């Protein structure tokens with residue numbers, strides 16, 4: 655069994671704190687959502703499947719390898735493959751966060767295929783964006799209980815959209831976002847939440 659390092663426990667603490675914050679906003683109801691952070695050796699700290707993400711303890715964060723295989727005998731998130739495929743594609747990504755928020759769910763009901771966010775000052779919360787005069791697209795995928803098939807659809811999208819993808823929505827489910835640290839991923843998460851909220855209010859729930 656692999657020994658857990660100081661780095662593992664530091665990242666685990668960051669994920670636990672992120673979970674508390676995300677839950678305080680109501681974005682991980684019941685046992686929904688999952689979080690991960692990459693370690694310098696390529697292994698990944700990730701939430702154990704089925705735990706309440708707002709009440710995580712050190713025991714609820716486990717260690718997997720880059721392929722998603724458990725290194726400590728615990729059962730990783732059911733959606734582990736969605737995390738490992740992001741790390742594999744984007745070497746700079748160090749954290750992946752997946753909330754199940756009302757706004758992501760409503761956004762997928764209001765918009766088909768993607769939501770375009772443009773001309774918002776808060777776009778500057780995304781790494782690499784320095785002006786409101788830009789646009790980003792957040793793709794929307796159909797939900798699927800077959801996670802490898804869902805991961806394949808995400809992969810296919812990312813094969814064709816190589817720049818400025820900061821996250822994606824899974825309809826009727828939640829969204830995924832990531833960043834170069836847990837803090838960066840959390841900033842992207844909050845910004846997306848705000849922008850989804852604005853777009854929902856703008857386009858009106860009456861269209862649902």
Ligand SMILES: CSCCC(=O)C(=O)COP(=O)(O)O
Pocket residue numbers: 684685686687688701702703704705730731732733752
């Ligand atoms: C009760 S939420 C259903 C599963 C899910 O979508 C999720 O995000 C949590 O799954 P995990 O295995 O990571 O706890």
Ligand SMILES: [Zn+2]
Pocket residue numbers: 686687688733752754827828
């Ligand atoms: Zn989920």
